[in-house]
Amino acid sequence: MIGAGALIVPIALIALIAGTLLGPAEQRIVIIFLINLIAVVANGLYSGNSGITSFGHLGFMGVGAYLSAILTMPPSLKATVLPNLPGFLAAAHMGLNEAAIVSMLIVGVFAFVVGIPLSRLSGSAASITTLAFLVIVHSVLNGATDFTRGSQTFYGVQRLTTLPSLAIWVAVAIFVARLFRDLPVGLELRAAREDELAARAMGVNIAQRRLIAWVVSAMLMAVAGAMLAHFLGAFSPKKFFFVDTFSIIAMLIIGGIGSVSGAVAGTAVVTIIMEIARRIEEGPLLPSLGFPQVFGLTQLALGVGILIVMYGRPGGLLGFLEVDDWLVRRGRSLVGVARSEALRSTAGKLEVVGVSKKFAGLVALDRVSFELSAGEIVGLIGPNGSGKTTTLNAISGAVPPSSGEVKINGSAVQGLSADKIARRGIGRSFQNIRLFKNLTVLENIEVAVAASAKSGSDIRAEALAALAELSVEHLADRRAGALAYGEQRRVEIARALALRPQYLMLDEPAAGMNSAETQALMGLLRQIRDKYGLGLLLVEHHLELVMRLCDRVVVLNKGQMIATGTPSEVQNDPKVIEAYIGLRKQRGAKDNKNTEIGRKAV
Template sequence: MASVTMSESKSRGFMPAAFRNATADALCMVAVLLLVALAAFVFGGAAMQRVVTYAAIMLTAVLGLQIFSGNSGIVSFGQAAFVGLGAYATGILTMPTALQKTALRDLPQFLAGHQLSFFAALAVVLVLAVIIGLLTGTPLLRLSGSSASIATLAMLIIVYTLLVAGREITRGSQPFYGVPREVGLWTAAAVASVALVAARLFRETSFGLATRAAANDERGAAAVGVDQRTARLAAWVAGVVAAMAAGALMAQFLGAFSPRDFYFDLGFTMLAMLIVGGMTSSLGAFAGVIVTIVLVEVVRRFEGGGEVLGLHLPVLFGLTQGVLAIAMILVIWRRPTGLFGERELNLLRRSGRQAVTASAAPPQHVESDRLTADHLSRRYAGVVAVDDVSLNFQTDSITGIIGPNGAGKTTLLNMLAGDVQPSAGTVSVGGAVRQASAFRFARSGVARTFQNIRVFPHMTVLENVVVAARQVEPDLGHAEAAAMGELARMGLEKFADQPAARLAYGQRRRLEVARALALKPRFLLLDEPAAGMNAVETAELVSILSAVRTERRIGVVLIEHDMRLVMNLCERIVVIDHGRVIADGTPGDVQKNPAVIAAYLGSRTARAKTADQATADQTA
């Protein structure tokens, strides 16, 4: 029985360890924010309070950008557009009715005459943000990488054009004025505090973990059941909500604004703040806003010219943006991950996990089932990688797939895992034919590892396994407990809080197996699991796989070039050559098969070996 270093009562109590840690981090940052606001309120004048208020509003907007871009790895250039939409929506909803009749004479009737309070308008804006986020994110996030980033830039231009063109609603390019200026220091600080807590907690939610996993490795994430589009859509919607909340604050902070206030300059400033601090963490967003605001306020004093140390400085228009650009370039050059790197504060370090030793839940036997390949073929531009292969794999068995390099083994495994669409034939799990979809196959009980290791290097060892466990466990607390159990089985529990990138090669191999087992699969597909391991590590892996098969009755299908491992571990061996099955049987039968000998040693050697064997049999 595996022993895990986490108290079951703690992991399943009021709050999972990850959320406790995130809450402590968020409250620490909120405390700093409120202390700065208090200092400005007590010791600063009106100008200082406006600077801190503006900083809190920008923090809310930048946190929205961090929720999406920091977790998904997709840089969004369009976040300023949603700040603008939030500002205009708030302006229309809160503008006094009498002023609205003169300033917006052609305003559609359903938008006129509301004159809501700020918080009532904010509630409406947040609902509107969810709708806008879903409508824009659903088509946009069918793209990924640089294509998605360019699409967000196009969205910024589209929204700006609509704001300028919609004169009846926005007054076009003219200033939109008459908005009550009811947002002050404490309102902005309160909303920014909520945004801080939300951004830090989102990182630890199922959506946050899934989004970060997909950013680390899309194929690896799909293999553990992550639906990348849904996860990224959730991050996008959350980011839009924060941006439009910032826009609502901005509207009643400024009182008057135009579409140009929410165009490239604002988008660039937000992005610079996030890059300077560190894109991948809420701490980076928080610190980046503070550092950038201080820098901007210092530089702004020289933008209008004047004398400094006896030197006369001319008026330097655009100096602020230029200094921001230089600061961003320097940070990217010297510290690509930002001033505060990739990690959060992690104040608690999940210390409770190492305090108590508890037994992991006993493993459950899977029900009898089968994984079937029916006349599978796969062609690549005329090259036949797999040719009309039909195989059945049962639970409570270990099957090895062997063959020369380039025989089509990995392609077959990819089709069995739903990672590659067959050119012909079908794959069924439990009798149900399934279309190629790696994350759906993973959720249906087919887990896998890869020939080239696909762990999530920028996530912790524990988070790597929790991503998978969360697909089958009812909540994060149970997922953490299950993940620690699998890490303990693999001897990796002491590395739980370390980034996976720090693990040695053999440890990363074991981490990938632990992650696959956390899915509680019926079938475990392993692509060269012992590659790069030494003899001791290979022996440990054989022992672990044998124990897993015995305890859980799962079906194990592995590709491996280590013949000693295959012959000792597998009770059935399938041999593939040139995309076709040439042998299928017990290790003893396969070793004597002339076709197998020919595939590995060549036909002439095979004939000689067969003749020698026949002579030996006759002599006997």
């Protein structure tokens, strides 16, 4: 894999040069750098992809360090250092790599158990929970004296860490992290980092993706712990607590938490800063220049480093950039391949049956019922605040209905999670565009393709074909957040379509478009309906578009359905005229988009 290779080769060269040309003091710095690199890449695999900064990963490193140290220590020595160990641990005697793998597996199981509740949390709630986890692990390491010697130094660990074995583990960590980022699981997790609601609407099971990242990163952390333990030879629980957590987080943040390249860059920069600071701390680095001896300088330097980088580059030195991606993208082809598998069924209907939604005391939807058949375009209109978006949210599972039923081809889906409903065939766009801003346009589409594609299919090629459908394939490598408004709307529709929905719900797709763009959109929507036979539910204030495009129109007012019928029936319905004209009167007959139907009807 070119991605990992571009990062691994320089690291291997550093290890080779250190092993052959450098003295013991410099070798020590390189070894510390490489161990930190595993830890930073591992933490970044979770924190960077999920957007939840973990303060707890040093806990896994600690468990890995103690476990592997116990496993490699000769039984005769264990009888002295840890006389109360249970029999199987007292008798175990392994080599470093074996012990690292066993520790990795045990930590993986431990992380899985801890991760089940954690993966349901988001944002700062999740971050603070990881901090609590660190404190708990620290207390357990201090308390489990039979295994760890408590707060006393755990000594007698075999010094088995060598540059070549370490370099191999670094390569494994980088390879896994880089691969993870590009696999559908990593891509979907990054999408959830950008926008949880939109990711769920694209079929992403966020908790499951977070759990996978948490376990994989914890396992790599255990390896970092094993390497550190067998390099230091002696340590205590405080080695895996706040001070080192701060260093690892500093490396991630300074380099750029959003990429593996950032983790590598941050580790290198911070290792250099810390080494210089440590030398000044230990004694004047350059006595001739008169540098004074300053205690606590290492942490101070890190703090100042974070402040400077955050001020100048809030995303870290490399931000979301993967160096290799940037190199590879230049030459690759942008030819898509349309999907080969059969379309979803073009028969059936989406039924909304007596759906109500209450927000505290407010009745946003009151027993709304209508149907959308495959191949049909239905417009959902009404004045501001009448409940149109809430209807889409209730259907898609973004907000569960308070009562009533939503049926897809006869089976009830209300109460299911949004990602499950998306995978049952409901695609949607959002009123205030919700693209995954820091992902490329192509990656945005790949998230939806991954949720609906058969295993083994070429996700990238299919995503390119979906972009071509909306004539935006030339935008594939652009960052989604950097696109013009009209382009973003098109990409969002392409993304919803890439889910291969049987029913597509678009929330004000023409908002912000000029009249030429709106005309083009109208043609496009008709074309999509004809080609795929899908049912289109269109929320739109642009009434000309609704009246010309829709087969039927449903009108809401104050959460209630006040009319349904063909566009001309609805336009002449007294209740609809009343709703729009009433609103116009209320607003002092201002020229407002809500009054358009009123003017037309009058």
